[in-house]
Amino acid sequence: MAKRVDALGPTGQRLAQRIGELRRRRGLTLAQLAAKLSELGRPILVSALSNIENGQRRVDGDDLVALASALEVSPNALLSELFFVSYTGTDEAWAIWVAEVLEAEGLSVRVQAWDAPAGTNFVAWHHQQMAGATRTVAICSEAYFASHWCTQEWATALAGSTLVPLRVENCAIPEILRPIAFQDLYDVDEAVARRRILEAVGLTRPTRWTSSFPGPATPSSNRTSPAFPGRLPDLWGPIPPRNMLFTGREDLLADLHAQLDRGGGRVAVAGLAGIGGVGKTQLAVEYAWRYATGLDLVWWVDAETRTGLETGLADLARALGVTEGDIPDRAQAALAALGRRRDWLLVYDNIPDPRTLTAMLPPASGRLLVTSRDPAIRRAGVDVVEVGEFTRTETAALLRHHVPDLTDRDADRLGEAVGDLPLAVEQTGAYLAETGMPPEVYLAELAATPSVMLGWQTLQHPGLTATVTLAADRLAATHPQAAALLDRLVFCAPEPIPLTSTVQPTAGALVVGEAQATHSMLGAISRLALAQRSGTTLRIHRLVQALLRARLTPTQAVDAFTGTLHLLVTADPGDPDSPVNWPAYAALTPHVTAAAQMSTQTDVIEPDGFRRLLADTCWYLLWSGQAQAAHHLADLTHGSWNCHLGPDHPDTLHITSILAAVLAALGEHQGARALDEETLTRRRRVLGEDHPDTVGSAHNLAIRLGALGEYRGARALAEETLARQRRVLGDDHPATLASASNLAYLLAALGDLQGARALAEETLARQRRVLGDDHPATLASVSNLAYLLGALGDLQGARALAEETLARQRRVLGDDHPATLASASNLAYLLARGDLQGARALDEDTLTRRRRVLGDDHPATLASAHNLALRLAALGDLQGARALDEDTLTRRRRVLGDDHPATLASAHNLALRLDALGDLQGARALDEDTLARQRRVLDDGHPITLIQLAEQGEYRVVSKHQLPEIPNPESAN
Numbered sequence: 001m002a003k004r005v006d007a008l009g010p011t012g013q014r015l016a017q018r019i020g021e022l023r024r025r026r027g028l029t030l031a032q033l034a035a036k037l038s039e040l041g042r043p044i045l046v047s048a049l050s051n052i053e054n055g056q057r058r059v060d061g062d063d064l065v066a067l068a069s070a071l072e073v074s075p076n077a078l079l080s081e082l083f084f085v086s087y088t089g090t091d092e093a094w095a096i097w098v099a100e101v102l103e104a105e106g107l108s109v110r111v112q113a114w115d116a117p118a119g120t121n122f123v124a125w126h127h128q129q130m131a132g133a134t135r136t137v138a139i140c141s142e143a144y145f146a147s148h149w150c151t152q153e154w155a156t157a158l159a160g161s162t163l164v165p166l167r168v169e170n171c172a173i174p175e176i177l178r179p180i181a182f183q184d185l186y187d188v189d190e191a192v193a194r195r196r197i198l199e200a201v202g203l204t205r206p207t208r209w210t211s212s213f214p215g216p217a218t219p220s221s222n223r224t225s226p227a228f229p230g231r232l233p234d235l236w237g238p239i240p241p242r243n244m245l246f247t248g249r250e251d252l253l254a255d256l257h258a259q260l261d262r263g264g265g266r267v268a269v270a271g272l273a274g275i276g277g278v279g280k281t282q283l284a285v286e287y288a289w290r291y292a293t294g295l296d297l298v299w300w301v302d303a304e305t306r307t308g309l310e311t312g313l314a315d316l317a318r319a320l321g322v323t324e325g326d327i328p329d330r331a332q333a334a335l336a337a338l339g340r341r342r343d344w345l346l347v348y349d350n351i352p353d354p355r356t357l358t359a360m361l362p363p364a365s366g367r368l369l370v371t372s373r374d375p376a377i378r379r380a381g382v383d384v385v386e387v388g389e390f391t392r393t394e395t396a397a398l399l400r401h402h403v404p405d406l407t408d409r410d411a412d413r414l415g416e417a418v419g420d421l422p423l424a425v426e427q428t429g430a431y432l433a434e435t436g437m438p439p440e441v442y443l444a445e446l447a448a449t450p451s452v453m454l455g456w457q458t459l460q461h462p463g464l465t466a467t468v469t470l471a472a473d474r475l476a477a478t479h480p481q482a483a484a485l486l487d488r489l490v491f492c493a494p495e496p497i498p499l500t501s502t503v504q505p506t507a508g509a510l511v512v513g514e515a516q517a518t519h520s521m522l523g524a525i526s527r528l529a530l531a532q533r534s535g536t537t538l539r540i541h542r543l544v545q546a547l548l549r550a551r552l553t554p555t556q557a558v559d560a561f562t563g564t565l566h567l568l569v570t571a572d573p574g575d576p577d578s579p580v581n582w583p584a585y586a587a588l589t590p591h592v593t594a595a596a597q598m599s600t601q602t603d604v605i606e607p608d609g610f611r612r613l614l615a616d617t618c619w620y621l622l623w624s625g626q627a628q629a630a631h632h633l634a635d636l637t638h639g640s641w642n643c644h645l646g647p648d649h650p651d652t653l654h655i656t657s658i659l660a661a662v663l664a665a666l667g668e669h670q671g672a673r674a675l676d677e678e679t680l681t682r683r684r685r686v687l688g689e690d691h692p693d694t695v696g697s698a699h700n701l702a703i704r705l706g707a708l709g710e711y712r713g714a715r716a717l718a719e720e721t722l723a724r725q726r727r728v729l730g731d732d733h734p735a736t737l738a739s740a741s742n743l744a745y746l747l748a749a750l751g752d753l754q755g756a757r758a759l760a761e762e763t764l765a766r767q768r769r770v771l772g773d774d775h776p777a778t779l780a781s782v783s784n785l786a787y788l789l790g791a792l793g794d795l796q797g798a799r800a801l802a803e804e805t806l807a808r809q810r811r812v813l814g815d816d817h818p819a820t821l822a823s824a825s826n827l828a829y830l831l832a833r834g835d836l837q838g839a840r841a842l843d844e845d846t847l848t849r850r851r852r853v854l855g856d857d858h859p860a861t862l863a864s865a866h867n868l869a870l871r872l873a874a875l876g877d878l879q880g881a882r883a884l885d886e887d888t889l890t891r892r893r894r895v896l897g898d899d900h901p902a903t904l905a906s907a908h909n910l911a912l913r914l915d916a917l918g919d920l921q922g923a924r925a926l927d928e929d930t931l932a933r934q935r936r937v938l939d940d941g942h943p944i945t946l947i948q949l950a951e952q953g954e955y956r957v958v959s960k961h962q963l964p965e966i967p968n969p970e971s972a973n
Contacts (some may be wrong), residue, residue, distance in 0.1 A: 009586035015064075016055040018078050018108055020158050022071040023053075033070060073106030083164075083201070085111040085132035086126075086153040087248040093229040093293040093890055094168045094185070098137060101197050123149070130156060133537040135201070137164045140182070142171040146397075164200050166230070190228040228293070235297040235319055238288060239347075242289045243282055243460055245401045245426075248394035252385060259383050260345070260367040271360070271370040271377050274387035275529040275541055276467040277423035283387060284347055287369060297344035303370075304350040309360055316346075331360070339363035349370075354380040354526065373471075373529030389541075398422070402429030410439040417443050419494065420541040427456045449544040465739040468547045471528040482524035485512060486531070486540075487560040488567050490549050491598055493590035494542035496534070498571075508573035508584025509536070510591075562604055563597055569609035576620035577776065579812050585620040592617045600640045610887040611641075611651045618658045624775060625817040625853075627665040634659040648686050651695065653679050657700060664707060665818065667858040667895065673704040684885055692735065695724045701741045704741070707859070709900040709937065711749045718743040732770050734777070737763055741781050748788060749901075759787045774812050776819055779805055783823040790830045802827040816853050818860065821846050825864055832871060840871040857895050859902065862888050866906055873913060882913040904934050 023033055030046045037044050042062060044052075051057035052067075059067070068075040083102055087095035091111055099111040110129045114932065124150070130136060136157035144150045157163040158177070165177065167184045183196040194873055244432055259270040272280040292298050299319075301312030313331035317323075322333040338344055344366045351357045351372040357380045362368055372384055378384050390398070395415035400406050406414075418424035432442060446453045455465040476483040489497055500509035503516035512518040520538070526533035530548075531540045542550075552560060571588055574581035599606055606614075614637055621630035638659045641652040660675035680697040689693050698721040706715035722743055725736040740763040747756035767778040782805045790798035806827050809820040824846045831839035847864040854861050865888040873881035889906040896903050908932040915923035 002314075015054055015059065015078055019067060019071070020053040021108065022073060022106065026071060027073075029858055036070040037066055040066050040069055044329055068106075068658060071106075078106070082108045082110065082133045083135050083137055084129045085109060085137045086150060086157070087111075087132075087139035088141070088144045088147045088150050088928065089253060090290065091139045091141050091229075093290070095139050097229050098139065098166065098185075098197060102137075102201065106199065107201070107380045126153065133162070135162045135164055137166060137201070140165050140167045140171065141169045145171065145174060166197065166200060166341075166871055189623065193228065194837055196390075207887060231293065233292055233295045233298050235299065235316075235344075236292070237299060237319065238315075239288050239298060239300045240281075240285050240460070243285060245398065246282060246286045247398040247401065248390060249279070249283055249286070252283060252387065253287060253290065255385055256283075256369070259289075259385070260369065268366070269368045269380075269382050270372065271372060271382035271384040272387050273372055273375040273377065273384045275532055276373065277421045277464050277541075277543070278387045278389060279422035280387050281349055282422070284369055284371050286350060286374050288345060288347055292345070295343045295345055296341065299344070300347045300349065302350070303348040303356070303360075304352060306356055306359075309348065309351075309356065313360070317707075323518075335360065335362045340365055342366065343438060345369065353377075356379065357382070361890075369622075374394075374534065376523075376527065376529040390422050390425060394422075395420045395425050398425050399429045399432075399639075402433040406432075406439070413443060414439055417446055421464070421541055422816045423458070423461055423467070424454060424543050426458050426461070427454055427463060430458055431456045448548075450543065451550040454543065454547065464543060465547055468530070468544055469551070471530050472548060472551060475524060475528050475530065479521065479524035481517065482521040482565075485521050486525055486548065487552065487556070488563040489531075489538065489540060490545040491561050491564040491595060492540070492545075493594040494540060494545060495589060495590040496539045496587065498584075499536045499538060501536070503571075505570075506536070507581070508571050508588050510567050511570035512567075543772075558602065558604060561595075561598060561602060565599070565604065565607055565610045566614060568592060568595055571613065571618075571840070573616070576616045577623050579624075579774070579776065582620060585617060585624075586842055588613075588622065589629075596633060596637055596640075600636065608651075613653055615651070615658060618655070618662070622658070622662055622665060625813065625819075627662055627818075630662045631659075631666060631916060634662050637787050648682055650687075650693070653683055653686075653697075657697060660704070661698060664704060666856070667860070669704055669707045669859070669896075673701070673708060676701040676704050687700055690724060691729050692729060695728060696722055696735060699725070699735070699742065702739075702746075706746050706749065709896070709902065711746055711901075715750060716741070716747045718746055732766050734771060737767050738777065739771065741767075741777070741784070744786065744788075748791070753788060753791050757792060760785045760788055774808060776813065777808050779812070779823070780819055783809075783819075783826050787829065789828045790833065795830060795833050799827070799830045802830055816849050818854065821853070821864075822860065825860075825867060828867060832874070836871060836874050840868065840875060843868040843871050857891055859892075859896060862892050862895065862906075863902065865891075866902070866909070869909060869913075873916075878913055878916050882910070882917060884911055885910040898939050899933050901934075901937060904930050908934075 022523070023030075027339045028036070030049050030181055032048050034049055035046060044063065044066075044067075048057055052059060052063075052077045064075050064078060068078050071078075083096045085099050085745045095111055096113050099114065102109045110133065112125070114693065115129075116125050130153060136153065138144070138150075138154045138157065144154075146880060153915070154163060154165075154177070158180075163177075163180065166183045167182050167186065169186050170184075173182065177669045183200040185193045188196070204938060256270055256272070260268045267341040270284055274280055288298055289299065299312075299316045301309055301316075303309040303312065310327050310331040313334040316331040317334035317337065320331055320334060320337045324330075325333065338346065346362060346366065346368050348357065348360075348368065348370045351370050351374075353372075354377050357370060357372075357377055361380070365860060370377060375384060375386075380491065392412065392415050395418075396406075396408070396411035399411050399414060414428055415425070416913065428442065428446075431437065432439065437445075442453070455463050457463045457466075461467075472483070472486075475486065498509035499505065499512050500506040501513060501515040502511060503515040505511050512521065522533055522536060522538060525531050525538065531538040549557065561938060567661075568588075568591060571584075573584035575590055576585060592614055595610070608948060614633075618630050618634045618637070621627070621633065634655060638655045641655055642648065645652050647653075656675055660672040660679065661726055663669075663675070664672040680694065680701055683691065683694040683697050689695075698717060702714045702721055705711075705717065718739060722736070722739040725733065725739050729736050740759060744756045744760040747753075747759065758771040760781060764778070765783045767775065767781055771778050773779075782801060786798045786802035786805060788798075789795075789801065802823065806820065806823045809817065809823050813820050824842055828839045828842040828846065831842060843864060847861065847868055850858065850861040850864050865884055869881045869888065872878075872884065885906060889903065889910050892900065892903040892906050907926055911923045911927035911930065914920075914926065
């Protein structure tokens with residue numbers, strides 16, 4: 001009796017799956033398979049076959065033999081294990097060929113190139129396949145062992161004793177793998193390689209081999225078998241030597257292969273475009289070597305000129321047996337001959353323009369790979385793959401090919417200095433390896449003499465200096481206007497430069513000239529790959545900028561930089577305080593900053609318009625929540641203008657006001673106060689008491705006094721300033737409204753909540769009419785009013801207003817903007833009146849964000865810590881509240897001083913915690929000292945003082961009235 005095989009167990013499930021897979025691979029229907037079984041004398045009904053494939057029918061030994069014969073495999077193959085092929089992209093041809101060899105023996109194989117569905121997360125897919133496979137076949141090479149993902153795969157298989165290593169090049173084996181037997185597939189012919197694979201997986205007597213080696217394989221399956229890897233096409237030339245240090249670019253190579261492997265009955269054309277030095281040619285060389293397997297012809301043509309293109313094709317014609325005619329005729333004959341072939345790859349390296357390409361497109365099916373500096377080759381029907389800079393990981397890998405012991409820090413610094421430009425990375429690595437120069441010395445030399453350091457010739461390329469110089473010379477000869485524009489643009493930042501023409505100029509973009517002239521210049525620069533173009537935006541790589549600047553004489557450099565400043569003046573990004581204009585400022589800011597830094601190193605006199613733009617850019621950075629960037633630019637500018645224009649110059653006084661506002665945003669209120677006092681004194685002397693700038697300085701100083709807790713002096717100055725502004729500027733001027741908002745803040749701080757509310761409501765109504773509902777100043781005023789309503793007992797109205805405002809600020813300003821966080825703090829204060837858990841959650845989130853955005857010691861951060869301690873205490877976590885109060889008090893004493901109202905509030909709260917925890921003596925001593933200071937700073941009638949007086953002797957935890965934690969009104973422009 002034949003042995004029966006249970007189709008419902010693990011082995012049976014695999015058997016059922018294998019039968020279905022093989023039937024479909026052979027192109028058989030269930031009825032056709034049933035017919036073949038009948039011919040073999042073992043009839044099985046179609047319904048029974050369906051049940052077998054579904055794992056619902058048992059299979060005996062005779063059935064197994066008959067099914068194997070009908071499916072053209074051995075019985076063992078039906079019961080075989082599932083193999084997963086692990087490989088890196090460099091060895092894909094080997095992986096496919098190995099998979100084909102195994103499947104030809106009836107084995108079940110999974111390989112990413114065949115089996116991974118489009119859009120699959122390849123990491124998850126690999127994990128899934130390895131979990132289901134019983135054996136992992138590793139295609140081993142130097143690239144394989146260098147791959148992070150492949151290392152994980154072979155290590156997992158090794159741990160499970162399922163690894164089958166096949167070495168496809170003579171590479172070093174990791175020490176942990178040396179005890180495992182390897183099979184080497186390199187430097188042998190196909191027959192030997194096949195035998196070694198079968199031996200490695202335990203099939204020493206293969207039942208079937210793919211035939212017709214070395215010609216096209218003809219397996220019994222319907223799929224065409226891949227060619228044996230490593231075999232070059234019969235027609236091969238003149239391909240540049242393969243770069244053995246080629247690094248990374250796996251995604252680009254995969255995209256390129258997907259475009260060129262699509263077939264479809266016509267020539268597949270793909271292009272590589274990018275600036276000089278990104279490695280277009282090296283990528284094409286790697287592609288030609290990597291994907292030559294299975295092709296009959298691969299030919300390389302130097303296509304930089306029409307003559308070179310025709311000559312290269314004429315050489316191909318000779319290789320194809322066409323020797324008659326002149327060079328143009330033979331070139332056309334070569335293209336015609338390609339039309340009678342299928343499996344070929346033609347590479348046109350460095351096509352100059354679309355017109356040249358269009359005239360020499362090959363017919364019929366095949367593959368054409370084009371490299372070009374000019375992205376306009378798209379017009380010739382080319383699917384362009386944009387080649388950009390290396391990732392920092394790729395940069396480090398290539399540098400370490402040259403300098404193996406390079407540290408992570410040095411690799412990062414070198415990558416940053418050369419902008420991850422592949423050619424420059426290669427030059428840097430080669431130079432360091434050749435000379436032994438320390439990285440820090442190289443960086444200094446590169447900054448001082450980029451043309452010298454980047455003139456180093458690599459084995460594959462003459463060097464970046466030569467590349468850029470040749471392109472710049474050609475631009476100067478063919479389009480002098482474009483060359484002059486480029487000379488000005490190289491003093492901008494290496495970020496995208498927004499450009500526009502005089503016809504409907506784009507806000508915030510640099511106006512180049514008339515429409516036709518503008519686009520002609522941008523096109524000329526882009527065609528020579530001296531910059532990347534996107535519409536009317538250009539991006540010039542930092543090294544290209546440095547090399548182009550180095551070509552200029554000192555006089556030419558001064559003229560060009562002066563032109564840069566005047567070009568920047570043409571940009572009109574609008575009011576810096578309006579979020580609508582912030583995207584335009586964001587694009588413009590890197591270039592304004594670069595010009596400002598360059599200006600400090602030259603004697604060039606900045607145009608008035610540039611100084612205005614520079615000041616507005618500082619304001620934009622401050623208003624948009626980028627206080628650190630604003631400080632860098634304002635401090636740099638303040639030092640420069642103070643020196644070159646003098647301390648009393650209006651522009652110097654303006655930037656001093658901005659710097660003071662920036663310092664205040666960073667929590668440095670004493671420094672801000674000193675600058676504002678100096679500015680107010682100078683403006684009063686130079687401009688007079690009623691000049692708008694003088695009144696603006698008085699307003700700013702009132703804000704600083706308030707932030708420092710000097711509420712009475714701040715209120716007096718704010719009232720005087722508001723009266724002047726109403727008289728000089730009018731009731732609805734934004735500066736007047738800013739002063740009114742500040743005065744409302746000070747009234748609240750001094751305990752006059754009703755007066756503060758009345759003034760805040762009037763000011764808000766005017767701001768909504770003048771500035772709009774979503775202006776940052778309007779939103780800040782709404783948040784302040786919500787706080788005041790809550791403090792006055794209208795909790796429902798206050799909470800609704802605060803929630804709406806916070807939602808608007810998150811939408812307009814972002815979750816982490818300081819003003820948004822101030823509103824979140826105000827809402828938490830209101831929630832605490834009925835939803836302590838909600839208040840605590842919001843306070844915790846706000847504190848976390850403020851610590852990250854502003855720092856641990858910023859006054860606003862300390863306010864959030866103070867508020868969170870109140871929530872913890874109210875929820876019964878007295879120890880947590882005490883710890884946070886102690887830390888906050890220590891920081892506030894250091895940052896704000898012992899007598900600041902906020903410091904006194906923290907001291908009072910800590911006294912309450914000590915009392916609740918039983919330390920009555922410590923609590924009384926701290927509270928008595930705090931009360932004495934409060935009477936001196938706030939006077940006896942202030943609500944804070946009255947609350948503490950009422951609490952003397954009781955020391956119980958209460959929800960005390962706090963100083964308003966609301967955003968200070970804005971400084972004057």
